[in-house]
Amino acid sequence: xxxxxxxxxxxxxxxxxxxxxxxxxxxxxxxxxxxxxxxxxxxxxxxxxxxxxxxxxxxxxxxxxxxxxxxxxxxxxxxxxxxxxxxxxxxxxxxxxxxxxxxxxxxxxxxxxxxxxxxxxxxxxxxxxxxxxxxxxxxxxxxxxxxxxxxxxxxxxxxxxxxxxxxxxxxxxxxxxxxxxxxxxxxxxxxxxxxxxxxxxxxxxxxxxxxxxxxxxxxxxxxxxxxxxxxxxxxxxxxxxxxxxxxxxxxxxxxxxx
Numbered sequence: 001x002x003x004x005x006x007x008x009x010x011x012x013x014x015x016x017x018x019x020x021x022x023x024x025x026x027x028x029x030x031x032x033x034x035x036x037x038x039x040x041x042x043x044x045x046x047x048x049x050x051x052x053x054x055x056x057x058x059x060x061x062x063x064x065x066x067x068x069x070x071x072x073x074x075x076x077x078x079x080x081x082x083x084x085x086x087x088x089x090x091x092x093x094x095x096x097x098x099x100x101x102x103x104x105x106x107x108x109x110x111x112x113x114x115x116x117x118x119x120x121x122x123x124x125x126x127x128x129x130x131x132x133x134x135x136x137x138x139x140x141x142x143x144x145x146x147x148x149x150x151x152x153x154x155x156x157x158x159x160x161x162x163x164x165x166x167x168x169x170x171x172x173x174x175x176x177x178x179x180x181x182x183x184x185x186x187x188x189x190x191x192x193x194x195x196x197x198x199x200x201x202x203x204x205x206x207x208x209x210x211x212x213x214x215x216x217x218x219x220x221x222x223x224x225x226x227x228x229x230x231x232x233x234x235x236x237x238x239x240x241x242x243x244x245x246x247x248x249x250x251x252x253x254x255x256x257x258x
Contacts, residue, residue, distance in 0.1 A: 001121050001254055002228060006034040007129065007163035007219055008247035012043035012082055013052065015205050015244070025242035026059045028234050032249055037062060038129035039085040040165045044069075046079050053085040062087035068097035070131075071110040083112065084129050084164065090118040098152050100145040103133040113149045117158075123254060128153045128162035132174060136210065139172065146174040154181060159254055163219035165245065170215060182220040185230040185250040195232055197246040204237075205244035219250045226253040 006029070015021050029037065037060075042053045044067075057065045069075070069083040086095075095116045103109030115128040130149050132142045146166075153160050160182070168174045170184075170192050178184065186195050197217035200206045221227065230250040234242045 002251050003036065003120065003125070003161070003254060004032075004034045004249065004251045005036045005038070005161055005163065005219055006032060006233070006247055006249045007038040007040075007165075007217055008234060009040040009131065009165040009217065009243060009245040010042060010052070011205065011243045011245070012041045012080070013045060013050075020240045021242060024238050024240050025234075026056065028238060028242050029056070029060045032233060034249060035089045036127055036161070037085075037087040038127075038163050039087070040129065040131040041082050042067060042085040043083075044081045046081070053087065057087050060087070062089055064088045064091050066092060066095045066114060066116055068112050068114040070112050071099060072108050073110070074108060084114045084131055086114055086116050086127055086129055088116065088118055088127065090120065092116040093119055093124070096152075098148065100130065100132075100148050101141060103135060103138050103141050109133065111145055113152055115152060120254060124158055125254060126153055126155060126158050126160040126162075128160070129164040130162075131165045132167050134167040139174075142166070142168055142172065142174040143177065146177050150177065150181065158222075159225055160222045161219070161225070161252060163217070163248065165217050167216050175218065178218070178220050183223050183225070183227060185219040185221060185227045185252070186215075186232070186248060188227045189230050197232055197248060199235065199246060203241055203244055203246075205241055217245055217248050219248050221252055227251075228253050
């Protein structure tokens with residue numbers, strides 16, 4: 001059985017979300033038609049009772065979803081709460097989240113991992129997503145966050161697919177620690193050629209100059225799972241960019257152990 005998975009940092013409700021950007025993202029998702037989506041920077045707006053994950057779920061038909069906030073103190077004091085989400089065609093057998101080691105520079109340093117289990121053809125599949133700290137000088141923090149995340153998802157007897165915004169290039173120790181245990185879907189088929197998901201040179205929403213173009217968004221899977229396809233998606237204006245990140249879409253075959 002094949003399962004298609006999309007990961008995308010959707011940049012919360014920034015950049016005119018309630019205008020063209022929301023339409024663009026939902027249009028792209030429906031065209032790609034993934035079975036599972038990992039979202040980062042999904043947002044709840046308390047004042048208007050708006051839940052971005054729920055909205056995307058309703059508009060894409062992925063009716064099973066879970067959300068976990070980052071746990072930032074500053075966000076709890078504001079009208080918006082950001083976090084990570086998993087959306088799925090199939091119901092969850094159970095859901096779990098885990099606090100990750102925090103960045104130390106500001107009140108937005110808190111990070112979280114979210115995991116859910118689904119059953120496909122009588123086979124349990126673990127799905128998980130996270131969003132690691134972004135500051136270049138916090139490489140050691142990202143490594144610690146990834147260690148905690150991998151401890152959470154690394155079931156020796158379960159098929160696992162995970163991904164997210166790691167805020168790290170492929171040579172970063174945090175990404176290398178994943179490759180020691182799991183397969184990098186895009187790398188398996190294309191190597192590290194291209195694959196840019198943070199495209200400062202073309203994406204008009206990116207205003208920062210702290211790094212150039214880079215591959216920082218990933219999908220990984222258990223080495224017993226076959227990667228059928230993997231590509232960078234959502235990288236054109238349609239009519240606007242869906243986010244400041246591009247997405248990664250991969251199709252996995254889980255029949256190898258069934």
